[in-house]
Amino acid sequence: MFSDKKEEGNRGNDLDRAIENSRRDFLRKLTLAGAVTVTGGAAIYSGHRFEKAKHREGYVKVLTEDNRLVEIPVEQMRDFKPDLKMLQSRGREGIAGKRWVMVIDLSKCRNARKCVEACQSAHHLRPYEYHINTLVMQESVNTPAFFMPKPCQHCDNPPCVSVCPVDATFKRQDGIVLIDNERCIGCRFCMAACPYSARIFHWQEPSKHEEDGGKEYDVELNVPQKKGTISKCLFSADRLREGMLPYCVSACPNGVFYFGDENEDAVTNGTTKETVRLSELLEKNGGYRLMPELGTKPRVYYLPPKNRIFEFEQGEKKEYKEEKA
Amino acid sequence: MDEIRFNTPHEKGKIDSLASDILKNVRINASFLLWMGFLFTLLAACLFAYTIQLRKGLGVTGLRDFTSWGMYIANFVFFVATSLCGMLISSVLGLIGYNWVKPISRIAEIIAIAFAAVAGLVIISDMGRPDRLPYVFLFGRVQSPILWDVTVVTTYFVLSMLLWFFPMIPDLAIAKDRLQGRPKFLIKAYELLSFRWMHHEVQYRILGQAVRILLILIIPTAFAIHTVTSWLFAVTPRTGWDSTIFGPYFISGAFVSGAAAVIIAMYFFRVNYKLEKYLNARVFERMGRVMVLVAIVYLYFNLNEFLVPAYKLKAGDAIHLRELFTGHHAMLFWGIQLFGLVIPIVLLLFRQMRKPVPMMIISLLVLCASWFKRYIIVVPPQAHPNLPIQNVPVEWAVYSPTLIEAAVTVASIVLVLIIITILSKLFPVIPIWEMAEEKEDAERIIQ
Numbered sequence: 147m148f149s150d151k152k153e154e155g156n157r158g159n160d161l162d163r164a165i166e167n168s169r170r171d172f173l174r175k176l177t178l179a180g181a182v183t184v185t186g187g188a189a190i191y192s193g194h195r196f197e198k199a200k201h202r203e204g205y206v207k208v209l210t211e212d213n214r215l216v217e218i219p220v221e222q223m224r225d226f227k228p229d230l231k232m233l234q235s236r237g238r239e240g241i242a243g244k245r246w247v248m249v250i251d252l253s254k255c256r257n258a259r260k261c262v263e264a265c266q267s268a269h270h271l272r273p274y275e276y277h278i279n280t281l282v283m284q285e286s287v288n289t290p291a292f293f294m295p296k297p298c299q300h301c302d303n304p305p306c307v308s309v310c311p312v313d314a315t316f317k318r319q320d321g322i323v324l325i326d327n328e329r330c331i332g333c334r335f336c337m338a339a340c341p342y343s344a345r346i347f348h349w350q351e352p353s354k355h356e357e358d359g360g361k362e363y364d365v366e367l368n369v370p371q372k373k374g375t376i377s378k379c380l381f382s383a384d385r386l387r388e389g390m391l392p393y394c395v396s397a398c399p400n401g402v403f404y405f406g407d408e409n410e411d412a413v414t415n416g417t418t419k420e421t422v423r424l425s426e427l428l429e430k431n432g433g434y435r436l437m438p439e440l441g442t443k444p445r446v447y448y449l450p451p452k453n454r455i456f457e458f459e460q461g462e463k464k465e466y467k468e469e470k471a
Numbered sequence: 472m473d474e475i476r477f478n479t480p481h482e483k484g485k486i487d488s489l490a491s492d493i494l495k496n497v498r499i500n501a502s503f504l505l506w507m508g509f510l511f512t513l514l515a516a517c518l519f520a521y522t523i524q525l526r527k528g529l530g531v532t533g534l535r536d537f538t539s540w541g542m543y544i545a546n547f548v549f550f551v552a553t554s555l556c557g558m559l560i561s562s563v564l565g566l567i568g569y570n571w572v573k574p575i576s577r578i579a580e581i582i583a584i585a586f587a588a589v590a591g592l593v594i595i596s597d598m599g600r601p602d603r604l605p606y607v608f609l610f611g612r613v614q615s616p617i618l619w620d621v622t623v624v625t626t627y628f629v630l631s632m633l634l635w636f637f638p639m640i641p642d643l644a645i646a647k648d649r650l651q652g653r654p655k656f657l658i659k660a661y662e663l664l665s666f667r668w669m670h671h672e673v674q675y676r677i678l679g680q681a682v683r684i685l686l687i688l689i690i691p692t693a694f695a696i697h698t699v700t701s702w703l704f705a706v707t708p709r710t711g712w713d714s715t716i717f718g719p720y721f722i723s724g725a726f727v728s729g730a731a732a733v734i735i736a737m738y739f740f741r742v743n744y745k746l747e748k749y750l751n752a753r754v755f756e757r758m759g760r761v762m763v764l765v766a767i768v769y770l771y772f773n774l775n776e777f778l779v780p781a782y783k784l785k786a787g788d789a790i791h792l793r794e795l796f797t798g799h800h801a802m803l804f805w806g807i808q809l810f811g812l813v814i815p816i817v818l819l820l821f822r823q824m825r826k827p828v829p830m831m832i833i834s835l836l837v838l839c840a841s842w843f844k845r846y847i848i849v850v851p852p853q854a855h856p857n858l859p860i861q862n863v864p865v866e867w868a869v870y871s872p873t874l875i876e877a878a879v880t881v882a883s884i885v886l887v888l889i890i891i892t893i894l895s896k897l898f899p900v901i902p903i904w905e906m907a908e909e910k911e912d913a914e915r916i917i918q
Contacts, residue, residue, distance in 0.1 A: 280862075281861050281862075282859070308614055308706075310612065310615055311611060312612065312615075313610050313612050329610065330599070330603075331598055331599070331603040331607065332600040332603075333597070333617060335703070338703075338704075338707050338712075339706070339709075341709070347539060348528070349535065350527060350528045374529065374599030440708050465865075466863055467864055
């Protein structure tokens with residue numbers, strides 16, 4: 147009951163703030179719209195004249211990689227599809243200037259497992275194959291149980307990367323630890339070395355291996371998955387490249403996940419889309435990392451499960467059965 | 472001045488008698504063919520199991536995400552361990568100057584070669600993508616202990632081959648004229664491999680120097696192979712593997728299993744090859760003492776490895792050690808410590824037990840325990856990771872090896888036996904010229 151009232155109060159404040167914001171917004175937009183109309187109109191007019199003068203039937207203008215404007219016949223146009231080589235080289239480099247970071251607010255996790263489902267459907271995994279898993283944790287008998295979503299921690303000192311004999315798993319400049327399953331030899335040394343059990347192995351043909359058969363392998367999505375190789379959480383590197391939040395982050399209905407760039411000191415909540423200061427969020431809520439004593443320096447932070455506004459309900463325990471391929 | 476060794480009638484007679492004793496086993500007879508037929512049939516059956524694994528993936532094993540290293544890796548560690556016997560016998564004991572190791576040095580090298588060679592194959596059977604084996608050489612990263620392991624195991628294998636072959640060149644020269652009735656290819660091979668050895672003093676001096684260099688080189692290499700193998704585990708932050716004494720712990724254990732393997736082989740060759748004169752009670756007696764020594768050293772490391780963490784009982788260690796001492800693996804753990812270490816040490820302290828038959832039985836026990844000890848080192852630390860095992864099929868939590876895994880493991884052991892059989896049946900298993908020299912020394916001392 148108490149907690150409900152508190153929520154209503156919050157909502158009232160939010161409303162006031164929203165009205166205030168929209169008023170300001172409106173004025174700002176009005177000025178902007180005026181400016182845009184004038185300059186845009188002029189630009190469109192001159193562009194129209196230019197096009198009229200220059201346009202040739204059956205040709206299209208294309209900007210090349212070295213910034214030249216060229217014309218090519220329409221019938222020679224092809225949709226660009228990055229090939230394996232390009233996918234792999236850009237997948238290994240990462241996105242310049244970024245240091246991705248995730249914050250998981252344990253006080254909000256109610257074990258909806260939407261993060262798990264979104265992740266599994268994006269990466270073509272079976273219901274018991276996890277890049278992210280929500281675990282029931284209890285630190286000691288006298289402390290309460292809580293749910294803990296556990297993705298790969300994307301350590302800055304990753305034991306898995308150190309031990310890999312063939313550079314199949316690697317650390318990118320934007321902080322993400324990826325696996326290249328075109329390179330992986332399946333020795334599973336990385337699994338042995340990972341203290342967070344973050345890695346899975348394809349012991350048999352992956353779930354969608356037939357329909358994924360002809361697809362070009364995207365190292366940032368790790369699809370198609372391959373038998374006899376490792377798979378793991380990728381911080382949804384493919385979505386980050388498109389400027390979107392990771393699959394798990396945007397799928398969460400309870401506002402558990404924040405994701406963002408450490409360099410900008412800003413993280414965005416996947417549910418509310420609210421952007422906050424990373425340092426402030428961690429400082430105010432007592433953020434911590436898993437097993438800091440190991441020196442792995444994870445890029446995933448947790449906020450402790452305090453002030454939970456719901457009862458801890460484990461629900462029915464689901465039985466998982468291994469599918470035989 | 473031509474100094475030819477073994478050119479007096481007296482020495483020639485000695486060589487003759489030695490050669491006839493030792494070379495009588497170098498032949499291709501019915502029992503050899505039968506034995507090889509049996510081994511190859513078994514190998515084929517077991518390799519069929521491996522083809523299933525190749526087709527369906529490692530899912531046909533009992534391995535899953537949590538215990539992802541199992542019987543194969545345990546077997547690999549056991550093989551590398553046992554292969555260390557070559558270094559122990561020829562180098563450590565030989566360089567100290569113990570002459571009694573001369574008749575068994577070649578046996579030890581044969582075992583070393585066989586186990587080191589097959590160890591590499593065992594690792595391949597554990598790979599999810601064996602077709603990508605060349606990647607290890609194409610894209611190898613020096614940071615990874617796997618690269619170190621590949622490098623040193625190959626080096627050790629090559630050095631062991633040379634240590635087996637170099638001292639055998641004079642023997643091949645001695646034998647090539649005494650192989651009447653043997654298949655032609657064998658005589659041809661002997662002629663080819665003896666490199667027209669003349670028994671010249673200079674040749675012997677060069678050979679002696681070469682062998683000495685190899686004997687010294689192989690000591691750090693052998694230490695490296697098993698230390699690096701232990702580091703495959705010790706470099707991970709996993710409770711039960713995260714130990715600073717893993718290197719010496721593994722090395723001392725390797726001497727135990729290596730010595731056991733040599734004793735078993737000694738007994739076999741003594742009885743089957745009728746070599747009682749050379750593999751005599753004295754050699755067994757001495758090997759018994761060596762066994763006691765290496766087993767006590769290993770026991771000491773066991774004490775350190777288990778007692779110290781058991782005293783502190785840090786969270787992870789507490790779970791791990793409870794599993795070993797009283798839990799799921801308790802029977803195996805105590806069985807290994809008792810029958811593989813404590814009882815053999817106590818028994819071998821008595822002179823009556825250092826006779827060939829009891830020694831062979833004790834060594835069989837020790838060797839089996841050594842295999843299971845590797846299993847206990849590899850498997851249990853993975854069963855209790857830092858974070859709980861949840862939301863997965865229940866059977867994933869506990870590793871139980873499948874028939875296919877067992878079959879592939881048997882294949883590796885069969886392969887070891889095949890290599891040992893070929894090397895010991897087609898070539899003299901006891902060094903002829905070295906024995907002749909040793910006899911000479913003994914006689915000179917007596918006179």
